[in-house]
Amino acid sequence: MSPSLVKQVLSVQAPVDHEQLAASFMKRVFGDKGAVAATDPSVVFGQMHKIKNQLNRDPFVSRAGDMVASLAEANIFSLVSPLPTQQNWQRFANISPSTTHGFEAEASFFELIRHFVSDMVLPSLFGSAFTRNFPDCAADLFKFDDNFYLFMMGIPSWIPYSSLGESIDARERVKEAMGELHDAVAAVARGEAPPGGHGGRWADLSDVSNVMENRVRGWEEVGGLREAVIATHALLAWVALVNANVVIFWLLFHIYSDAELLRTIRAEIAPFAKVEVEGAKDSSGAQPRLKIDSAGLRKRAVLLQSAMLEVMRLYTLSTSFKNIKEDFLVTESGIDEVVREHGARFTSTKDEGSPCRPGRTYKLRKGDMLCVPMGLHQHDPRYWKDAKRFDAGRFLIQKESLASDAEGTKPPPMLSVDYSRIHAWGVGITMCKGQKFSHREVLDIAAAFLTCWDFEPADPKSGWDHPGMKPSSGTGTPKAEVRVKLRKVVS
Numbered sequence: 001m002s003p004s005l006v007k008q009v010l011s012v013q014a015p016v017d018h019e020q021l022a023a024s025f026m027k028r029v030f031g032d033k034g035a036v037a038a039t040d041p042s043v044v045f046g047q048m049h050k051i052k053n054q055l056n057r058d059p060f061v062s063r064a065g066d067m068v069a070s071l072a073e074a075n076i077f078s079l080v081s082p083l084p085t086q087q088n089w090q091r092f093a094n095i096s097p098s099t100t101h102g103f104e105a106e107a108s109f110f111e112l113i114r115h116f117v118s119d120m121v122l123p124s125l126f127g128s129a130f131t132r133n134f135p136d137c138a139a140d141l142f143k144f145d146d147n148f149y150l151f152m153m154g155i156p157s158w159i160p161y162s163s164l165g166e167s168i169d170a171r172e173r174v175k176e177a178m179g180e181l182h183d184a185v186a187a188v189a190r191g192e193a194p195p196g197g198h199g200g201r202w203a204d205l206s207d208v209s210n211v212m213e214n215r216v217r218g219w220e221e222v223g224g225l226r227e228a229v230i231a232t233h234a235l236l237a238w239v240a241l242v243n244a245n246v247v248i249f250w251l252l253f254h255i256y257s258d259a260e261l262l263r264t265i266r267a268e269i270a271p272f273a274k275v276e277v278e279g280a281k282d283s284s285g286a287q288p289r290l291k292i293d294s295a296g297l298r299k300r301a302v303l304l305q306s307a308m309l310e311v312m313r314l315y316t317l318s319t320s321f322k323n324i325k326e327d328f329l330v331t332e333s334g335i336d337e338v339v340r341e342h343g344a345r346f347t348s349t350k351d352e353g354s355p356c357r358p359g360r361t362y363k364l365r366k367g368d369m370l371c372v373p374m375g376l377h378q379h380d381p382r383y384w385k386d387a388k389r390f391d392a393g394r395f396l397i398q399k400e401s402l403a404s405d406a407e408g409t410k411p412p413p414m415l416s417v418d419y420s421r422i423h424a425w426g427v428g429i430t431m432c433k434g435q436k437f438s439h440r441e442v443l444d445i446a447a448a449f450l451t452c453w454d455f456e457p458a459d460p461k462s463g464w465d466h467p468g469m470k471p472s473s474g475t476g477t478p479k480a481e482v483r484v485k486l487r488k489v490v491s
Contacts, residue, residue, distance in 0.1 A: 001372055001373070001376075001377070002332055002333070002336035002337075002339070002340065002359075002377070003333075003336060003377060003383075003423075004331075004332055004333035004335070004336045004359070005330050005332055005336070005362070006372055006374060006377070006423070006427060007427055008330040008331075009322070009330055009364070009370060009372060010320060010322070010372060010426075010427050014328065015324065015325045015326040015328050016322035016323060016324055016325060016370060017322065017323055017325060018320075018321060018322050018323065019041055019044075019045055019323075020323055021321050021322070021323060021369075022036070022044075022045075023036045023037035024037075025152075026228075026231055026232070026235070028151055028152060028153075028154050029148065029151040029152060030171065030175075030231040030232075030234055030235055031168070031171060031172070031175075031231065032227045032228055032231035032232075033227050035225040035226075035227035035228035035231065036228045036231065036232070038225060038228075039224065039225060039228050040222075043218075043222050043224070044228070044232075047218055047222070048215065048218055048219070048232065051211065051214045051215050051218055052211075052215075052236075052433050053433055054210065054211050054214065055211055055433040055434040055437060056433050056434060056435055056436050056437070057436075059210055060209055060210055060211050060437070061436045061437050061440070063124075063209065063210070064124035064125065064209055064437055065124075065294060065437060065440045065441070065444070066294075067123065067124040067207070068120045068121060068124050068440070068441055068444060068445070069292045069294055069440075069444045071119075071120045071123065071124075072120050072290070072292065072444060072445050072448045073289065073290045073291065073292055073448070074289075075087070075116070075119075075120070076290050076448045076449070076452045076453075077287070077288055077289075077290070077452060077488065079105075079107075079112065079116070079453065079486065080095060080104050080105045080107075080486070087116075087119065088115050088118070088119050088135055088136075088138065088139070089111075089112055089113075089115035089116035089118075089119060090112075091115075092108075092111045092112075092115045092139060093107040093108045093109075093111045093112035093115065094107065094108045094111065095107045095112075098458075098485045098486075100485055102487055103456075103485040103486060103487045104486060104487050104488070105485070105486060106458045106483060106484065106485045106486075107483070107484060107486060108481055108482070108483060109249070109252075109253070109455065109482040109483070109484045110249050110467075110477070110478050110481070110482055112484075113245065113248055113249040113252060113449075114138075114142070114241075114245040114246060114248075114249060115138060115139070116445075117244065117245035117248055117441075117445055118138035118241055118245060119131065119138070120441075120445060121240055121241065121244070121245070121441060122137065122138060122237070122240070122241075123207065124209060125209050125211070125212060125236065125237070125240060126181055126208060126209070126212055126237070127181075127204075127205055127206075127207045127208035127209070127212075128204075128207055129184075129201065129202055129203070129204055129205060129208075130177070130181050130208075132201075133177075133180070133201050133202070134177040134180075136173075137173075137174060137177055137237065138241060139170075140170035140171070140173045140174050141170070141174055141237060141238055141241050141242075142241070143166060143167055143170035144167045144168075144170040144171040144174065144238070145167075145238065145242055145472070145473055146163065146167055147163060147164050147167040148472070148473035149471075149473075150164055150167075151167070171234070174234045174237065174238075175230045175231060175233075175234050176230075178230045178233035178234050178237070179226070179229075179230045179233075180195070180202075181202075181208075181212075181233070182216050182219070182229060182230065182233060183195055184202035184205060185205060185208055185212065185213060185216040186216050186217075186220050188202075188205055189213070189216065189217055189220070212233075212236075215232075215233065215236075238473075239434070240434065242472065242473050242474030242475065243316060243438065243474040243475045244438040244441050244442055246315070246472070246474065246475035246476070246477055247308065247311055247312060247315070247316065247442055247475055248441075248442055248445055248446050248449075249478070250311045250314070250315050250475070251307060251308055251311045251442065251446050252446060252449055252450070252455070253464070253478075253482065254307065254310075254311065254390050254392070255307065255392075255446075255450065256455045256456075256464070257463075257464030258392075261307075261392055262450070264303060265301075265303055265304050265307070265392075265450060266450055266451070268300070268301050268302075268303050268304060269297060269301050269304060269447045269450060269451065270451075271293070271296065271300070272292065272293040272294075272296035272297045272300065272301060272447065273290065273291070273292050273293070273297070273447040273448065273450070273451040274290070274291050274293075274451075275288050275289070275290055275291075275451065275452065275489075276288070276289050276290075276291055277289070288452075288488075290448055290451060290452060292444050292447060292448065294440055294443070294444050297443045297444065297447055298439070298440065298443060301443065301447070302396060302415050302416060302417050303392060303393060303396065303415075304443060304446065304447070305395075305417045305443065306392060306393055306394060306395040306396045306417050307392040307393075308442055308443065308446070309394070309395045309417070309419070309421075309422055309424070310390055310391055310392060310394050310395065311390075312378075312422065312424035312475070313378045313379075313384070313394075313422050313424065314378070314379075314390060315469060315475050315476045316375070316378075316424045316474070316475045316476075317373075317374075317375025317376075317378065317471070317475075317476060318374050318375060318424065318426060318474075319371065319372065319373045319374065319375065320370075320371075320372040320374065320426065321369065321370065321371055321372075322369070322370040322372070323367075323368075323369055323370070324364050324365060324366055324367065324368045324369070324370055325366060326366050327363060327364065327365050327366050328363075328364055329361055329362065329363055329364075330361070330362050330364065331359060331360070331361045331362075332359030332360050332361075332362075333359055334359050336359055337359030337360060339382045339383060340359075340382070343382045374423055374424075374426070374427075378422060378424070395417050395418050395419070395421060395422070396415050396416070396417065396418070397415070397416055397417070397418045398413040398414070398415060398416075399413060399414050399415070399416040400413050425438075451489065452488060452489055453486055453487070453488060453489060454486065454487050454488075454489055455484045455485070455486050456484060456485055456486075457482075457483070457484060457485075458483035458484055458485050459483065467479055467480035467481070467482050468480060
């Protein structure tokens with residue numbers, strides 16, 4: 001489906017919805033036993049949906065973003081530590097001592113990245129008490145996600161397929177964890193002691209996000225069915241972990257595998273990701289500490305942002321499903337018709353204003369199901385030069401300055417990022433509710449790794465061989481293991 005048609009069918013005004021599909025999804029995938037379907041739609045798709053929209057607004061974006069950045073600053077130099085003090089990302093990354101002089105360890109790159117990111121992100125949503133009480137929640141979410149497509153197909157749980165059973169068990173553990181968190185937040189909101197008392201495992205809920213607090217309050221006000229409550233909380237956790245952390249992995253993979261690109265991006269982010277030494281400089285106990293300027297990265301790190309969009313173009317292959325409520329017409333833009341018929345390629349969606357005649361008009365009928373595979377456009381060679389190739393600067397454009405100096409001279413054009421060419425976060429009513437937060441998360445954590453660590457292939461002979469991509473519920477994950485050796489940039 002061409003970009004101009006996607007914008008129309010997913011616009012707020014389009015007579016489409018996903019309520020029945022969402023209820024079926026929650027039953028098949030999250031095992032809510034039909035609870036969402038049995039809940040008043042005005043609660044699920046009205047009241048609770050409005051709370052979900054808070055993910056893309058302050059105070060959540062600022063507070064959660066600051067928490068992720070602070071956790072990354074505090075933990076980025078602790079990728080490797082002795083066994084008794086190992087963190088989650090170290091347990092799952094299969095870390096071993098490096099046999100190469102100058103390198104500290106070897107690790108599974110993907111597992112290292114995604115578990116590190118998860119341990120930075122989950123506390124920003126659910127609070128540090130949650131991650132302390134359920135340290136394996138992210139691992140359970142990943143185990144559950146391994147069989148996402150089997151859940152979507154509605155494969156019965158009694159089928160003797162061992163990995164499906166493991167995924168079901170992992171899903172139920174996540175839901176149980178969400179139920180405990182919900183009960184604790186609800187108790188505190190009522191002015192009661194949390195489960196276990198004021199000195200127990202839920203004693204401090206002060207850093208639970210406003211979004212989660214409002215979700216709990218909303219469900220409590222309407223007396224939501226228990227299965228609907230815990231399943232939708234689990235959905236929020238799942239959404240938070242199936243895209244951004246994988247995007248960060250692919251972003252780092254492509255940057256580290258290109259020495260020139262690595263040098264360029266490190267120079268670009270250097271003013272906004274600085275390492276300082278805490279304590280006296282002549283003290284053997286002085287420790288490096290990273291300081292991240294998130295606003296500076298979003299404003300000035302244009303090549304890093306362009307590379308991020310290129311990763312999303314290649315690996316984030318989202319699809320949207322809708323039910324059509326009424327007949328309606330959509331008309332393809334003239335530009336898209338030219339591309340479809342003649343294979344012409346355009347560099348920006350701004351070209352849609354070109355003097356081309358309107359394209360074809362299509363009638364979409366009431367009762368039909370609409371499938372919008374946005375990932376197909378992202379790989380269409382009619383729109384993208386060398387569509388299969390990673391091009392870090394693909395989304396860079398020159399931005400002319402409108403202002404002039406006293407002598408009437410304009411400053412030279414500046415590079416900026418063209419976000420209009422891709423809709424990896426969705427479009428219209430399907431827009432990712434956490435877009436602003438995930439955008440900041442990717443840039444901050446990627447900058448932390450790039451500033452503080454060197455990664456090289458564990459096997460120099462194989463080099464940075466691409467591991468291949470396997471489809472996933474969100475951003476595609478690597479097919480093969482990527483084994484790396486690592487060392488601190490600053491010692």
